[in-house]
Amino acid sequence: MDKIMPIVLFLCAALSIATTIGIVFTLIGETYHFFEKIPFIDFITGGKWSPLIEPKSFGIWPLICGTLLITVIACLVAVPIGLASAIYLSEYAPKKIRNIVKPILEVLAGVPTIVYGYFALSFITPIIRGLFADAGVFNALAAGIVVGIMIIPMVCSLSEDAMTAVPRSLRDGAYALGATRFEVALKIVVPAAFSGIVASAVLAFSRAIGETMIVTVAAGSTPKLTANPLESIQTMTAYIVQVSLGDTPHGSVEYGTIFAVGMTLFVITFLLNILAQYVARRFREEY
Numbered sequence: 001m002d003k004i005m006p007i008v009l010f011l012c013a014a015l016s017i018a019t020t021i022g023i024v025f026t027l028i029g030e031t032y033h034f035f036e037k038i039p040f041i042d043f044i045t046g047g048k049w050s051p052l053i054e055p056k057s058f059g060i061w062p063l064i065c066g067t068l069l070i071t072v073i074a075c076l077v078a079v080p081i082g083l084a085s086a087i088y089l090s091e092y093a094p095k096k097i098r099n100i101v102k103p104i105l106e107v108l109a110g111v112p113t114i115v116y117g118y119f120a121l122s123f124i125t126p127i128i129r130g131l132f133a134d135a136g137v138f139n140a141l142a143a144g145i146v147v148g149i150m151i152i153p154m155v156c157s158l159s160e161d162a163m164t165a166v167p168r169s170l171r172d173g174a175y176a177l178g179a180t181r182f183e184v185a186l187k188i189v190v191p192a193a194f195s196g197i198v199a200s201a202v203l204a205f206s207r208a209i210g211e212t213m214i215v216t217v218a219a220g221s222t223p224k225l226t227a228n229p230l231e232s233i234q235t236m237t238a239y240i241v242q243v244s245l246g247d248t249p250h251g252s253v254e255y256g257t258i259f260a261v262g263m264t265l266f267v268i269t270f271l272l273n274i275l276a277q278y279v280a281r282r283f284r285e286e287y
Contacts, residue, residue, distance in 0.1 A: 024266075031263040034256030043260065049223040049234075051257045052243070058257070060264055062223035066140065066233035067265075070215055073144025073229060074151060074208040079201050081148075082155025086197075089156070090163035091185040102160070109153040117217030120146035125218065132230055138220030141229035146218065147211050151204040158203065162196025163189050195280045202276035206269045212237040236265045 035043070038058050046059015085105065089098050124142040129135045166189050174184045190197065220232030221242055234242075240258055248254045 027259055027263045027266060030256060030259035034253070034260045037253050037256065038260075047225050049239075051254050052248075056253075060261065062225045063234060063236045063239055063261060064264070065225050065227070066219070066223065067209055067235040067237075069140050069227065069229060069233060070144045070147060070211070070219060070235055071205060071208040073141060074148035074211075075201065075205055077145055077148025078151045078155050078204055078208075082152045082200075082204070083159055083197065085152070085156040086159035086163060087185050087190070089160045091181060091189060102157070105156055106153045108150065111150070113150065113211065113213040114217070116146050116150050117143075117214040120214060120218035128230070135230040136220070136232050138218060138222075138232040139230050140219050140233045143215045143217075143219035144229065147208050147214050150211070150214065151207050154204045154207060155200050158200030159193070159197045162193035162200070165196070166192045195282070199276045199280040202272055202279060206272040206276070209269055209272070210237060210265065211235075212241060216241050236261050 043058050043060055045061075046057060047061050048057040048059050049062040050057045089102055093101060120142045121138075124145055125135075125137065125139065128139065128142050129137075135141070170188055170192060171184050174188045179187070215235045216238040219235065219238065221234050221238060222232040223234040223239070224231060226233065239261055243254065243258050248258075
């Protein structure tokens with residue numbers, strides 16, 4: 001077993017690496033064929049996305065704008081609530097309550113995203129339309145709010161783990177100097193756990209960018225270069241779902257847009273993950 005197990009473990013690690021390489025090469029190959037037909041400069045600078053309807057346009061910015069709009073709304077919901085929940089669980093909650101509340105909070109991460117999508121469409125959207133008369137049935141605000149609710153457990157769990165790792169001696173020293181519990185949490189624990197908190201926020205941002213079913217159900221399918229959250233928009237993932245339904249001929253330019261958009265999404269999330277690792281290393285506090 002001492003000779004076999006290292007080989008088995010190496011094969012498991014090599015399989016994950018090979019899978020990643022295969023995904024990258026598939027995206028690169030199909031994206032290259034797409035850009036043989038459509039100029040890259042038109043794709044990256046165009047302000048209109050209409051690859052399925054004449055006159056056809058292949059400017060990716062409406063999809064990027066819609067994706068970022070959803071993601072920003074989601075982070076505005078998830079980061080404050082998740083961070084506040086993490087501070088409560090780490091600094092205020094008794095052990096018995098923490099052992100009950102944290103698993104219940106993390107149950108949110110196990111809810112299927114399609115359920116979140118219909119929750120946004122049937123519950124959040126009517127509330128928004130009651131508050132804003134010009135809000136559409138499909139709008140970015142409802143989808144962004146529910147995506148934010150979905151990623152709260154990620155922000156809360158990772159931030160709470162980072163805060164829990166802060167040595168008790170730092171808290172005791174602050175208490176000895178007369179600091180209140182809130183001052184200790186805000187001025188001692190949060191700065192000491194800053195790298196973990198920022199990393200959790202960046203990872204949540206990446207998760208929100210890649211969300212598919214919520215935005216497909218609740219945000220609509222109108223690629224539009226707008227910052228108005230009350231309008232119907234389309235994200236990159238929602239477009240991929242739309243084109244992947246089977247009506248697009250294999251090998252066509254429209255089919256190639258799936259991989260071009262997917263490659264764009266891959267690059268964005270890849271850069272965000274690199275940023276999260278850099279921030280975690282740059283601001284890490286070692287005790």
